Amino acid sequence: MNTRTYEEVIASRAFREDLADLNHAIAEGLKRAGEPVAINGNVCYGHMQPDFHLSDLEPGMEPKRRALHLLAQDSTCFVEVGVAGGHAALLALHSNPELKFIGIDLGQRLRASWPPVDIYVPIVFKWLGDRFPGRVKLYMSDALDGLRQAAAEQPFGPIDLLHLDALKKTRIQEVEAVWPGLAGRCYLLQGDNKNGHVQASSEKMIAEGRARRVTSSQFQEIQSATYDVLTTGPDIVASKANFENLMGQRILLCVCHQDDETLFCGSTLSRLKDKADVTVASFFRPAPNRRDTNTREAAMQRVCDAVGARRVQFPFAVEEDHRRLRRFIKMPSEPADNPPELLRPLHRHPLFDLLSGSAFALMQQIRPSTIITHNQVGEYGHIEHVLLHYAVLQAARRYQGANVLSFGVGLPEVDFVVPSWPEQKNQFFDEYMPQWKGRKLYDFALSDEGFVQQDLSVDD
Numbered sequence: 001m002n003t004r005t006y007e008e009v010i011a012s013r014a015f016r017e018d019l020a021d022l023n024h025a026i027a028e029g030l031k032r033a034g035e036p037v038a039i040n041g042n043v044c045y046g047h048m049q050p051d052f053h054l055s056d057l058e059p060g061m062e063p064k065r066r067a068l069h070l071l072a073q074d075s076t077c078f079v080e081v082g083v084a085g086g087h088a089a090l091l092a093l094h095s096n097p098e099l100k101f102i103g104i105d106l107g108q109r110l111r112a113s114w115p116p117v118d119i120y121v122p123i124v125f126k127w128l129g130d131r132f133p134g135r136v137k138l139y140m141s142d143a144l145d146g147l148r149q150a151a152a153e154q155p156f157g158p159i160d161l162l163h164l165d166a167l168k169k170t171r172i173q174e175v176e177a178v179w180p181g182l183a184g185r186c187y188l189l190q191g192d193n194k195n196g197h198v199q200a201s202s203e204k205m206i207a208e209g210r211a212r213r214v215t216s217s218q219f220q221e222i223q224s225a226t227y228d229v230l231t232t233g234p235d236i237v238a239s240k241a242n243f244e245n246l247m248g249q250r251i252l253l254c255v256c257h258q259d260d261e262t263l264f265c266g267s268t269l270s271r272l273k274d275k276a277d278v279t280v281a282s283f284f285r286p287a288p289n290r291r292d293t294n295t296r297e298a299a300m301q302r303v304c305d306a307v308g309a310r311r312v313q314f315p316f317a318v319e320e321d322h323r324r325l326r327r328f329i330k331m332p333s334e335p336a337d338n339p340p341e342l343l344r345p346l347h348r349h350p351l352f353d354l355l356s357g358s359a360f361a362l363m364q365q366i367r368p369s370t371i372i373t374h375n376q377v378g379e380y381g382h383i384e385h386v387l388l389h390y391a392v393l394q395a396a397r398r399y400q401g402a403n404v405l406s407f408g409v410g411l412p413e414v415d416f417v418v419p420s421w422p423e424q425k426n427q428f429f430d431e432y433m434p435q436w437k438g439r440k441l442y443d444f445a446l447s448d449e450g451f452v453q454q455d456l457s458v459d460d
């Protein structure tokens with residue numbers, strides 16, 4: 001796989017020369033037709049930006065360019081609806097020299113207010129075809145017709161990257177039109193994401209289990225209102241996360257501390273009793289000098305006994321002061337608004353490999369089909385939860401055999417909800433009493449329990 005960085009691609013002579021040549025071809029064509037040199041907004045330039053061909057790349061679109069670069073490097077066949085000046089195509093084809101591109105554009109100026117797509121789209125199609133022979137296939141047609149045709153013909157095999165960047169109200173129909181041609185898992189890059197119809201289409205597909213939002217930290221760092229990244233395709237539908245799918249499974253629940261299993265998952269564990277094979281592993285020993293240092297493990301054992309789960313306690317990590325960890329993970333002051341920032345590669349933290357290695361060893365031993373763990377915001381903002389989240393995800397990537405879910409607390413949306421069972425949960429909290437004050441401390445303690453499907457396809 002090609003691993004050139006975004007900076008390397010953008011600064012490369014080959015990309016710069018192609019960009020200048022493509023822009024020159026568009027500009028000359030527009031001038032010949034007596035039109036101003038301005039085109040649709042795209043990943044490189046603003047909408048109707050005068051003399052875009054003489055300008056630098058638009059800084060506001062840099063996050064989307066970075067996202068496209070990452071996605072292109074992780075894909076083999078890229079379909080784009082709305083090629084316009086070919087700038088997204090050009091960046092993707094340069095980001096991954098193995099990538100094939102299928103472009104669809106109506107190429108008709110349906111409204112006088114539109115830029116003259118009828119003039120420059122044919123020029124761009126010809127330029128792309130000449131410059132990348134054997135790597136591009138172009139359909140001058142309406143979005144839905146072009147997608148159906150691309151899915152039927154599959155000139156480059158299954159499609160694993162889809163950029164919808166033309167119409168705003170038909171995104172779901174567009175996904176449906178191309179569905180037969182999709183790979184098991186296909187990235188969906190939603191352009192024009194400030195538009196309400198576009199956002200609503202993403203939410204609907206997620207709610208229906210047809211798509212998932214990509215939540216890996218690589219994309220969090222470059223989040224922007226201009227785009228959204230989902231995964232869709234038959235594999236996503238097949239592994240649709242829901243409570244019923246947990247029945248009969250071998251489940252490994254990885255938590256930091258004794259009581260996390262109850263706080264984030266107590267009702268779910270109760271509902272799974274005798275219906276799934278559950279192991280609960282806590283990775284941190286109780287901190288010394290707590291009022292409940294010596295009672296927490298026994299309390300957790302009683303909870304596990306009550307739900308029929310095995311308990312594993314790892315001895316390596318002790319809950320402690322977080323000064324060193326804060327040099328790796330910067331927790332936001334407002335957890336709801338911002339994800340924690342990873343300041344250094346986590347594997348350089350002395351605990352990370354130990355946690356990830358232990359998790360991996362346990363996965364190999366237990367062979368879980370589902371793994372549940374902390375989420376990337378650390379639920380209510382606990383830094384150790386964030387560390388374990390990444391350690392378990394890394395282990396799950398090595399293990400490969402399990403569907404991974406995270407707790408929903410602290411995340412803006414969840415994939416499914418398990419209704420609270422307050423009586424059961426209260427009994428578990430009682431096991432940790434009288435030292436433990438969590439029921440009053442955590443306002444979510446008796447709420448419904450949400451879970452989020454984790455996407456392991458993109459490395460953090």
Ligand SMILES: C[S@@+](CC[C@H](N)C(=O)[O-])C[C@H]1O[C@@H](n2cnc3c(N)ncnc32)[C@H](O)[C@@H]1O
Pocket residue numbers: 040041042043044080081082083084085086087088089104105106107108117121141142143144165166167
């Ligand atoms: C915003 S531009 C695409 C920019 C491009 N994706 C990029 O980032 O470089 C939108 C394009 O969608 C095309 N378009 C508009 N309506 C369409 C339709 N019904 N079917 C296919 N393409 C359409 C327009 O011709 C225009 O070229």
